[in-house]
Amino acid sequence: MAIKLLVFDFRESERDFFRSHELENFEITFFPESLNNETLKNLSSDLLEQTAVISVFVDSEVTEEVINSFKNLRIISTRSTGVEHINKKAADAKNIAVVNVEGYGARPVAQYTIGLILALVRQIIPASEYLKSENRICQSFVGRDISKFTIGIVGTGSIGFAVAKHALAFGMKVLAYDIAERKELTEKYEIQYVDFNTLLRNADIVSIHIPYTGENKDMFGFEQFSIMKNTAYLINTSRGEIVNIKDLYNAVTKGAIKGAALDVVTCEYFNFKCSNLSHTLYNNFNCVEEAKILREFVKHPDVIITPHIAYETQDAIDYILEVTFIAISDIIKGGNSYRVN
Helix, strand or coil: CCEEEEECCCCHHHHHHHHHCCCCCEEEEECCCCCCCCHHHHCCHHHHHHCCEEEECCCCCECHHHHHHCCCCCEEEECCCCCCCECHHHHHHCCCEEECCCCCCHHHHHHHHHHHHHHHHCCHHHHHHHHHCCCCCCCCCCCCCHHHCEEEEECCCHHHHHHHHHHHHCCCEEEEECCCCCHHHHHHCCEEECCHHHHHHHCCEEEECCCCCCCCCCCECHHHHHHCCCCCEEEECCCHHHECHHHHHHHHHCCCCCEEEECCCCCHHHHCCCCCHHHHHHHCHHHHHHHHHHHHHCCCCCEEECCCCCCCCHHHHHHHHHHHHHHHHHHHCCCCCCECC
16 A cells, blocks of 8 residues: 655755656655645645645755644655754654654755855956846945955864865865864864854854754854954855844944845744735734845845745755655654754
8 A cells, every 4th residue: 555645845946856856655745835834724624634744945944743743644745954944842752753854965065055155256247247137336345355364263063164165176275163072183184173153253254064953043143243353244044044134134234244144033834834914914014124124135236135045956956855855755764864853
């Protein structure tokens, strides 16, 4: 008997994988929308009764209510490394396995991070927009040479380390901060660990590559931006919750720092989903203020905001889906190699 699997947050970029892979043991239903308390109401009683596996992305909110609504759920699979959008306590209570995917992001996210740095420092986007404008006023787009820069990397896991290697290749000096320093990095590469404030004080670019833990919410706020150089840039391809967006907006617009590039914000599902705005406003009131800030912030010439696509190469997407099905199959066969609860 085929295993009923519901795939939420399904995107066109994932379709090629399903076209080219035979998944005979699964009966799969696709949903482009995220799974949460609201969209749960759209699922039939048969689906809630028969579904054994759900697959989601970080836009979904797999709450206790969602989990308890599925009567025979065995596995919650997230096509991401982070699992903060899943109520693991509720899953534990029903002996439901939670599985994730690791190791897909280092190379594409590091490449994208360098791309954001170059786009900011060389004013690539304003220059391109200038040429598209019909009412051009003589304008200069003088950039800077990043080989003269010091980059401060916050978090030296696989992604932070990959960014460091790229930065070294460009001739940048690399400072790093991590609560767990990796001795092998300083022995083999010209990477210098320093304390957090020293990094902020000396870096021309501060790039964030740490997981969100809850305890590091608003790790970057008014105090941190006050320490940074007024010519410095902030790059965040990690998690939106780590940066206080209002404080960042004020820091850039008031000249405390030069600019910022964000691939993540706290309320991504609100700001970036192609959904009905009034419906989204009603259901996500806490994110309205952030949305107002972002809509003004993105107009700033020294700001780039993108919709969480740093990892999104076809290669990474195919890898995520491949590991997703390996992890699901592993749990079904009695394994726990990919289980995180």
